[in-house]
Amino acid sequence: MRTIRPAWLVVATVVLGVAGWTTTELTSRASLPLPVLPFSSLATMGLIVVVCLILGFKVRHWRDGHRDRVLDPLVAARTLVLAQACAYAGAVLLGWHLGILVDQLDTIPL
Template sequence: MRTIRPAWLVAISIVLAVLGFVATELTSRASLPLPVLPLSSMITMGLIVVVCLILGLKVRRWRDGNREKALDPLMAARTVVLAQACAYAGAVLFGWHTGILMDQLPTISMRIDLGVIWQMVALMAGALVMVVVGVIVERFCKLPPEDTEPPVKPRTKREGRGEEEFA
């Protein structure tokens, strides 16, 4: 399984920001409300972050030497997958709401109610927390290199190419 690449997270956020910007333009032309998640979604985001962090801390505790209980390898693999999903979902949500906010920036001075703007900022902050926790928990699940393996010796260069050495 590959580790999370920060460049992919940034690329996902940029693509979703463009899509969010375009979606906002289209919904405003059709006189529809902004395509923003409700604040109640912060509860779900928070639960995902807490569960991911708890499972990650269990794996980290086992990795750091507290091995009183056996660690289920399937649970550890699921924790890594949850951490990656948390990071990618956070990148998607951050990009989407950033695009919507970029579309709404020129009209902020004309708005009477800034509640939607603060709602987007709160969702963006929650999304960043998801990304950070996902990346950190994935690092918790990474095993350190084994110390018992013998070090690899570098090859010595032969002086005579193609010639065999006889004793």
């Protein structure tokens, strides 16, 4: 298993930012609603992040020498995969919504 590369997260954010901006431009020209996620998806992502943090702290606690119980290696591997998936999902969602925000900045009255 490889470590996550921050450059890939930045690339995903930039690519999805451009895609979000382009999509918002096209939908606004066609008088369609903005393609944003509902607030329930934010709550769901937050819940997944909390679960990932709890599992990550358990693995870190075991790694730091508190080995009173046996840690299942499969749980540790799944925790790593979940953390990496959360990082990529966060980068994708951040990029998409930053692209929408950049497109909508000119509609904000100053």
